[in-house]
Amino acid sequence: MVLRRLTRAALAALVGLGAPALAQTPPPTSLQAILNASPAVDWRPIDPANTVYLTLPQGRVVIELAPTFAPHHVANLKLLAKARFFDGLFVVRSQDNYVVQWGDAEAKKPLGGASRSLKAEFDHPYGPAEGFTPLPDADTYAPRVGFTDGFPAARDPLTGEAWLTHCYGMVGAGRDLDADSGSAAELYAVIGQAPRQLDRNVTLLGRVLEGMDILSALPRGHGDLGFYQTPGERIPIISIRLGSDIPAAEQVRLQALRTDSATFAAVVQNRRFRKDAFYKTAAGRIDVCNVPLPVRPVK
Amino acid sequence: MVLRRLTRAALAALVGLGAPALAQTPPPTSLQAILNASPAVDWRPIDPANTVYLTLPQGRVVIELAPTFAPHHVANLKLLAKARFFDGLFVVRSQDNYVVQWGDAEAKKPLGGASRSLKAEFDHPYGPAEGFTPLPDADTYAPRVGFTDGFPAARDPLTGEAWLTHCYGMVGAGRDLDADSGSAAELYAVIGQAPRQLDRNVTLLGRVLEGMDILSALPRGHGDLGFYQTPGERIPIISIRLGSDIPAAEQVRLQALRTDSATFAAVVQNRRFRKDAFYKTAAGRIDVCNVPLPVRPVK
Numbered sequence: 001m002v003l004r005r006l007t008r009a010a011l012a013a014l015v016g017l018g019a020p021a022l023a024q025t026p027p028p029t030s031l032q033a034i035l036n037a038s039p040a041v042d043w044r045p046i047d048p049a050n051t052v053y054l055t056l057p058q059g060r061v062v063i064e065l066a067p068t069f070a071p072h073h074v075a076n077l078k079l080l081a082k083a084r085f086f087d088g089l090f091v092v093r094s095q096d097n098y099v100v101q102w103g104d105a106e107a108k109k110p111l112g113g114a115s116r117s118l119k120a121e122f123d124h125p126y127g128p129a130e131g132f133t134p135l136p137d138a139d140t141y142a143p144r145v146g147f148t149d150g151f152p153a154a155r156d157p158l159t160g161e162a163w164l165t166h167c168y169g170m171v172g173a174g175r176d177l178d179a180d181s182g183s184a185a186e187l188y189a190v191i192g193q194a195p196r197q198l199d200r201n202v203t204l205l206g207r208v209l210e211g212m213d214i215l216s217a218l219p220r221g222h223g224d225l226g227f228y229q230t231p232g233e234r235i236p237i238i239s240i241r242l243g244s245d246i247p248a249a250e251q252v253r254l255q256a257l258r259t260d261s262a263t264f265a266a267v268v269q270n271r272r273f274r275k276d277a278f279y280k281t282a283a284g285r286i287d288v289c290n291v292p293l294p295v296r297p298v299k
Numbered sequence: 300m301v302l303r304r305l306t307r308a309a310l311a312a313l314v315g316l317g318a319p320a321l322a323q324t325p326p327p328t329s330l331q332a333i334l335n336a337s338p339a340v341d342w343r344p345i346d347p348a349n350t351v352y353l354t355l356p357q358g359r360v361v362i363e364l365a366p367t368f369a370p371h372h373v374a375n376l377k378l379l380a381k382a383r384f385f386d387g388l389f390v391v392r393s394q395d396n397y398v399v400q401w402g403d404a405e406a407k408k409p410l411g412g413a414s415r416s417l418k419a420e421f422d423h424p425y426g427p428a429e430g431f432t433p434l435p436d437a438d439t440y441a442p443r444v445g446f447t448d449g450f451p452a453a454r455d456p457l458t459g460e461a462w463l464t465h466c467y468g469m470v471g472a473g474r475d476l477d478a479d480s481g482s483a484a485e486l487y488a489v490i491g492q493a494p495r496q497l498d499r500n501v502t503l504l505g506r507v508l509e510g511m512d513i514l515s516a517l518p519r520g521h522g523d524l525g526f527y528q529t530p531g532e533r534i535p536i537i538s539i540r541l542g543s544d545i546p547a548a549e550q551v552r553l554q555a556l557r558t559d560s561a562t563f564a565a566v567v568q569n570r571r572f573r574k575d576a577f578y579k580t581a582a583g584r585i586d587v588c589n590v591p592l593p594v595r596p597v598k
Contacts, residue, residue, distance in 0.1 A: 096512040197582040213395040213519040220512040283496040
């Protein structure tokens with residue numbers, strides 16, 4: 001095991017596949033103990049103006065938006081939410097081990113002041129000011145993976161581009177065949193094994209913070225691609241609202257662990273070297289989509 | 300992109316992380332066209348004596364067993380099924396993005412002639428006769444990944460060991476803290492992002508061929524670790540039967556694409572280099588848990 005780990009680390013150093021930013025030592029404690037001991041400064045408040053609430057008969061789903069990666073799609077989604085565009089539309093698709101999809105499947109409803117289509121935001125050149133906490137482990141799909149602003153992300157140092165990764169709970173903008181045909185009037189969330197082949201092929205614009213247990217347990221559709229076959233199977237969208245447009249008393253106040261904090265680094269190490277009464281063999285590495293991104297209610 | 304691919308392939312060749320067994324050329328056709336054109340010899344019949352049927356009120360789940368990797372757990376599960384051990388027990392846990400678990404949570408029910416605990420079957424030395432179709436792409440968790448007997452698997456050439464990987468739909472034997480405390484009297488299936496840190500920590504013994512859409516959409520439990528909090532939430536197990544113990548007319552006759560076939564190699568290449576009217580950028584690589592393992596009814 002040690003031999004393999006050194007070999008891979010040496011390789012990574014050779015070609016820059018991953019900078020070993022974190023010390024290769026086992027954690028002394030449990031994940032919960034790490035979080036319990038974390039200083040308040042390691043947590044960031046979730047900005048209600050940067051979230052949308054998707055309300056279904058089954059409950060509420062809270063999505064944090066990613067304007068660093070998809071500024072135009074995020075802005076368009078905010079316009080759509082303000083126009084109450086989604087209210088009365090449906091969840092139209094639930095494909096097992098893939099995605100749940102909702103919104104205007106027929107692209108017929110007037111969009112208010114929002115755009116019908118937007119230029120793709122699949123990736124962007126990252127500047128020196130854009131934060132990135134790299135993982136030290138090799139990734140199958142991308143030269144480097146890590147976290148930016150609390151989102152799982154990837155980078156290619158050769159081209160200088162950054163993009164979000166299709167991990168469980170990530171939310172994207174459905175589109176037609178044309179790369180520039182998405183608008184955020186139709187959205188999807190990943191409910192299975194990370195479909196990383198979609199990275200840089202669809203615009204990701206956010207992540208579910210709360211309510212994945214609702215989205216992921218919706219009945220599967222049995223039409224092509226998991227679309228529901230009858231109108232009666234569709235799940236009505238009660239509303240999609242910008243968090244800041246909801247009365248303060250009804251807002252859910254959340255905070256997320258900063259992915260550039262020392263506590264997060266400890267969380268990553270804890271999961272990479274998980275070995276305890278149950279785990280007999282520590283993996284010694286972790287996939288970007290297996291790293292927990294802790295969120296908690298504000299006390 | 301080409302530069303990166305060559306660099307990684309060169310690296311893989313240097314340290315033997317992955318043999319580029321498949322040509323690096325894009326596929327000429329669609330996945331469905333590849334399957335439609337496949338010769339009958341590339342498919343293997345699923346042996347009813349090597350499957351178990353889990354029947355829930357929501358429907359039937361068909362699981363293929365993996366005796367190459369877990370011979371004693373598979374044999375024990377067959378004894379339990381023959382003794383009708385599971386009938387009247389429950390699905391007791393549904394943890395979002397992790398596992399659904401069922402069977403004897405309290406370990407109180409008599410096991411008939413089956414064993415109460417078995418030596419762990421986390422990995423085993425692979426011999427020259429054990430088939431393995433490697434993937435050419437780097438894996439975060441294992442030195443080599445690929446497929447054996449239709450199951451996703453990993454190998455370490457340095458130690459000569461092989462093991463199954465925790466991909467979506469894989470089925471394992473729950474256990475207590477002791478590595479040798481599992482028996483297949485309690486089982487789980489992966490319903491989210493592959494929890495590969497469990498590889499070599501729990502005995503995997505099979506894979507769901509049919510019915511994942513039922514298991515994965517069960518309501519989530521909201522107790523610790525996704526356990527249901529009240530008896531009323533538990534989902535009753537109508538029965539678990541060995542496929543060959545079911546009347547022939549009620550058996551589902553399936554066949555699976557052989558993972559050592561030319562058609563499977565074409566499927567893998569098609570998914571690695573997926574580029575079509577929708578996909579603008581081909582990933583050029585694939586995770587072992589993203590490779591489709593086609594199963595179809597026998598005509």
